[in-house]
Each structure stands twice: as structure tokens, then as C-alpha cells.
Amino acid sequence: MDAGLLEQMLLGALLGLSVYLPLRCGQLSLATPGFFAIGGTVAALLSTRVPALAGSGSTYPITSVLLEMALAALLTGVLALGLGRVVLRLRGIYLAIATIALVEILRVVTLNLEFTGGALGIFGIPQPFDSAAGYAAFTLALLALICWLCDRLEKNRPGRAMAAIRDDELAAASQGINTADTKLLAFVLSALVAGITGVVAAHFLNSWNAKLGNFDASITTLAFVVFGGSRTWLGPVFGGLLLTALPELLRPVGDLRLIVFGAVILVGPLFFPKGVITPELFKSFKRRIRGTPTAAAQGVKP
Amino acid sequence: MNGPQAPLLELRNLVVRYGSITALHGINLTVQAGELVTLLGANGAGKSTTLRAISSLIHPASGEILWHGGLINRLRTERTVKLGISHCPEGRRVLSRQSVADNLALGAWLRRDKAAIATDLERCYALFPRLAERRSQLAGSLSGGEQQMLAISRSLMARPTLLMLDEPSLGLAPRLVAEVMAALSQLHRDGLTILLVEQNAQAALTIADRGLVLEAGSISAGGSAEQLLADDSLQASYLGAN
Numbered sequence: 176m177d178a179g180l181l182e183q184m185l186l187g188a189l190l191g192l193s194v195y196l197p198l199r200c201g202q203l204s205l206a207t208p209g210f211f212a213i214g215g216t217v218a219a220l221l222s223t224r225v226p227a228l229a230g231s232g233s234t235y236p237i238t239s240v241l242l243e244m245a246l247a248a249l250l251t252g253v254l255a256l257g258l259g260r261v262v263l264r265l266r267g268i269y270l271a272i273a274t275i276a277l278v279e280i281l282r283v284v285t286l287n288l289e290f291t292g293g294a295l296g297i298f299g300i301p302q303p304f305d306s307a308a309g310y311a312a313f314t315l316a317l318l319a320l321i322c323w324l325c326d327r328l329e330k331n332r333p334g335r336a337m338a339a340i341r342d343d344e345l346a347a348a349s350q351g352i353n354t355a356d357t358k359l360l361a362f363v364l365s366a367l368v369a370g371i372t373g374v375v376a377a378h379f380l381n382s383w384n385a386k387l388g389n390f391d392a393s394i395t396t397l398a399f400v401v402f403g404g405s406r407t408w409l410g411p412v413f414g415g416l417l418l419t420a421l422p423e424l425l426r427p428v429g430d431l432r433l434i435v436f437g438a439v440i441l442v443g444p445l446f447f448p449k450g451v452i453t454p455e456l457f458k459s460f461k462r463r464i465r466g467t468p469t470a471a472a473q474g475v476k477p
Numbered sequence: 478m479n480g481p482q483a484p485l486l487e488l489r490n491l492v493v494r495y496g497s498i499t500a501l502h503g504i505n506l507t508v509q510a511g512e513l514v515t516l517l518g519a520n521g522a523g524k525s526t527t528l529r530a531i532s533s534l535i536h537p538a539s540g541e542i543l544w545h546g547g548l549i550n551r552l553r554t555e556r557t558v559k560l561g562i563s564h565c566p567e568g569r570r571v572l573s574r575q576s577v578a579d580n581l582a583l584g585a586w587l588r589r590d591k592a593a594i595a596t597d598l599e600r601c602y603a604l605f606p607r608l609a610e611r612r613s614q615l616a617g618s619l620s621g622g623e624q625q626m627l628a629i630s631r632s633l634m635a636r637p638t639l640l641m642l643d644e645p646s647l648g649l650a651p652r653l654v655a656e657v658m659a660a661l662s663q664l665h666r667d668g669l670t671i672l673l674v675e676q677n678a679q680a681a682l683t684i685a686d687r688g689l690v691l692e693a694g695s696i697s698a699g700g701s702a703e704q705l706l707a708d709d710s711l712q713a714s715y716l717g718a719n
Contacts, residue, residue, distance in 0.1 A: 335582075335583075339575075339583055342572040343570050343572055345534070346566060346570040346571070347583070348534060348554050349534065349558075349565075349566050350558065350583050350587075350631065351555040351559065351587040351635065352555070352583075352586055353553065353555055
């Protein structure tokens, strides 16, 4: 497979995880592309305007990329903390609409600011890797790290609080879970993931402009999670990988490819309403490997 | 703290509003330690609102909520849970996609004392043996009665001083209502203070020490359980008896 496509798929998986994090506590936030765009802009500005970061070698130093990621994470995290306090008072579709507005505001601001390059954007972002394969290896490591953190989050205390809020917010609140802070935590984590993904994407794409964080991206990244499933971190990773690759893999069918792509997004939820990857799938898989019935199977009512 | 004479819980002139709608028009209520008090009334009378205000899920517009004589009007919910007030909300609200054991673990959310949690878990299973049989089953696969038992047990897992229950009989068959009420009565005999909100006045008054009738956001009657059960006019107007 083409390493460039692989890199795009990995970035898709990361963005899927960013949408999945607020959904872990039942919050439908479409702000991911906004924070993605901020991360990308931070990387584009720093790497093209700050000579000190460029280093002396022929390629842009990875330490500088890591520094950009840290700054992007700081900026998106602080922004999400402030905005989250306000927008997370909204629920369901109203939160979704508010976050779409957020993405659009950021896009229009970026489009009209002089120092972000306006409509043209920023060009000639330096390359830390010689080839797409280098990017893919770097992004794979990043994805693995974030997947590991998400896996921890499904088992540790904040993660269990998130699951309780997703299943029943009032019940969670009445047992003493701080629902406001837990939802804010998920929102901030989502912003951090999107922000650092933006940094990698900016270098990979070589140029950055306002169009990269628009409403279309909100819907596409949401599709990753709807298709893959939002109950475990593997769902959005699978959705992000597959749905990013699909338009490319479908190139042979020519003009039909967007139709097939649309059909997959449509049919996926019809046949897999909880997404393709569910915790039940894991359980039955484990059971098949071990050949022993699980506790859940034993506990079924007669 | 107002000394040892202060009641466990006292509401003074409590007013709660939802936007422009006033749900509670200044109610007064006291619960002494060890009592089982039931709050009766029709739909929309403000029973649930009263419980929600006590557990800080909503904040009152005016009036006082006193716990051991200390003001607890504007706490966060986790603070009231820590104080020992456990609210079992209306409609059971178990986490249907999590196991019985996980639901019970959620009840002990703010506790760190692992040994005592394990003891309380066994106590819950002893109170409702059917939950013990189904501990690894998803809560959503339980029957309505079992879900109610789980909801009560989950609230008990917070090891409350005051257990507040919102319509535990809702949607249950009469035999199960009796079973749930018997369990509450058992908890009361073991020394737990209970504030029971009910529409099923007969069932609630059978196990309660005292009852209060809430009507359109105001307390309209009150007295011992025997008095209320014997009062024909009350029965006819508020309690929906034949």
C-alpha cells in the first residue's frame, strides 16, 4: 500500500478518536475539525516563521515537531477548557450545533486573518521526514500511544464515570459523579488529540489553510465513529482507517466511487446500528479463542 | 450545628423554581434520625422536586435545607452524597448496558474503604438475593422489579445516613410492590432513616412512621401513618383510595 494513503488513514483514525472521546460520556461534539485546524495553524506558523526551530540538518528536526505538538496541545486544551464550560451546558443536538458554529467561526477567523495567510493559507511547511513512510511510522506510534491511553480510559475511574454519564447522566449525578467536570475532561482530551493530529497533518500536507477545518470535516469525522462504533476505542480507529482509505481504494470504479462511499456510510449504520466494532464482538471473539463460555453467557436467565 | 436536638434533615420555607414556574411554594419538613417519612401526592405536586433539591441536583430559589442543623442549600451533588444523603431517582435509572455488579460499584463511587464496600455489597445481596444470582448479568436484562431492587441497592452502596427514594413502586406488580416495601421496612428497622416519595399511599403508609401530603407545591396535610390511613377525607381527596 502507498505510504501516503496509510498516513492519511492514520490521521483519520486519530480524528475518529477525537470525536469518540466526548461520545464516551454521551456528548456529541463536532468541534474536532476546529481544534485540528488550530493545531495545523500552530505548526504551520511556528515551522515557517520561527527560524530557531528549523535546526541545522537537511530535514526539519522531530524535536521541533514535538515542541509544536506540545504548544498546540496547550493552546487547544486551554481553549477547550474555556469553551467547554459554556458549550457543555447544552445537550444532544444543541451541543452538536454549537460545536459546528465553533468550527465555522474558527474557519472564518483563520480565513480573514493576515498572519494565517488568509484564503491562500501557509505554504512550504518544512518536512521532518524524507518520505511518507517516515510520517506513517511516526503517526502510527502516536496512534498507538493514544489508543493505549484510550484503553486505559475505558477501565480507570474517569473512564467509568464517563460510561456512567453516557448511560444515564442523572443516575450518575445522583451517585455523586461530578458530571460537569467529567464531560469537560472528555471535551479537553478530544481537543488535545485533534490539535496534535493537526500538527502532524500540517507537516505532511506541506501547506495549511482554513478549508481544512470546515463543516464537511465535522461530518466526515463523525462518520468514522458512526460507522466504526463508539463503545470502544477500536471502533473509531477502524472507521477512520477504512473510511479514509475507501475513496482511494474505490478509484477503479471511477465516477461511481462517491456513490459507493455514500452507500457504505448509509448501509453501515443500517446493518450495524452500534457500529461495526462493539464490545460484544470482542467477547464472542475471546470466547471462541478460549473455547469457554463467559460469565455473561452463564448468567443468562433460564 | 445547633446541638444534638437538631433534626437530621429540615426544610424551612423551601421554594424551588424551574424558570418562571414555581414548583415548591415554601414547604417545611423535618425528618428525625431513624424515621421513615413518606411524602405523598399526585403527579406534578413537587415530590420529586423536593428530593432533587435535597440532593442538590437543583438549587432552591429561597428557603433553607438543614442537615444536622447546618445549611446545605448550595452544595454540589457529590458533597451531599458524601454527607450521607443518597437519592434513588424515579424510574429506576439503572445503567442498562452495565452489569449488576458494575451498577452497585457505581453506588460506592465516592467511597474508598474497600473492605466496608465488600461488606455492604454482601448486605445488598442478602437483602435482595435475586441480585446476587444475576450479578454478572446486564442490568437492562433484569425485570422491572429486579431493576428497582438494583436501584435501591445502588443507593445503599453509598452507605447513606438518609435514603431518599422516588416512587420505588412505580410500574411494579402488586406482589413486587409488597416485596420492595418489605425490604424498605427491614432497612428502617435496622436503623436507616428513609424519606420515601410515593403515589401509592396505601403501600407507603403501611410501612411509614409519618406521612406528609404535597399538593401543588405546598404541604396540605400531615400526621402519623395511622392518622392518615384512617382519615377518610384525605383518602378521598389526595390518596386516590376508593
